Amino acid sequence: MSRFFGEVRQLGYVVHDIQKEMRHWSEVLGVGPWYYADRVPVKNFLYQGKPSPIQTSVALANSGPLxxxxxxxxxxxxxxYKDFLDAGRTGLQHLAYWTESFEADLARLQAQGLVVGMSGEVGEKGRYVYFETExxxxxxIELSEVAGPKGRxxxxxxxxxxxxxxxxxxxPFPNLSTL
Structure with a gap:
């Protein structure tokens, strides 16, 4: 466990073909089931402090607690994500830590010198930031709020x-507003 952030709760992979990757993870590695959203309804997305009209597909599954x-x-x-792909990479792009005290943890990490590279929101109490730590x-490193429907x-x-x-x-992903 990280003494700065707590447990790593998520590994995030940036891929070119999400359907192919879900098949690989479920058929070859036995990880699933996958919850898939063809278009994630991201709000207030910022990249380097500026609005950016990102469109992403996301799939989530667990292997034990991870x-x-x-x-x-x-x-x-x-x-x-685009920077990662443009550098010729695919695969593991981030480690995520989850919090129910988003603002306090964000302030603490920024006070330690971490700089936000991108941020957004998914549903109520579903804020997230990616720090420029690569x-x-x-x-x-991603800090992800899990205090509301996203946590459920x-x-x-x-x-x-x-x-x-x-x-x-x-x-399919369930509607976050019903959770």
Missing amino acids: QIELIQQRNDAPSM THPGTV LFKMIREASVGWDGSDPVR
């Missing part, structure tokens, strides 16, 4: 993975 996130950017809007591929979604995904028998490997 969540795996697959991300495919669907447009050329500026983002740290010293080698896959070391971007993550719990549901974890529970679905327990004893998963391989059936129904890709499922």
Whole structure:
């Protein structure tokens, strides 16, 4: 466990073909089921402090307590995902830490010198920031708020993975406003 951030709760992979990657993770690695959103309804997305009209597809599944996130950017809007791909990389792009005290943790980390590279929101109490921490591929740190519906979604995904028998490997994301 990190003494600065707590437990790593998620590994985020930036990919070119999210459908292919979900199949690989479920059929070859036995990880699933995947909860898939073709277009994530991101609000207030900023890249280097400026609005950017990002469009992404996301798939989430758990392997034990660790969540795996697959991300495919669907447009050329500026983002740290696009930077990662433009550098010729795919695969592990970030490690995420979850918090129910987003503002306090964000302020504490910024006071330690971490700089926000991009940020956004998914649903109520679903804010996130990616810090400019990449010293080698896959070391971007994400701080993700899980105090509201997003936290309940993550719990549901974890529970679905327990004893998963391989059936129904890709499922739609539920509406966050109903969680």
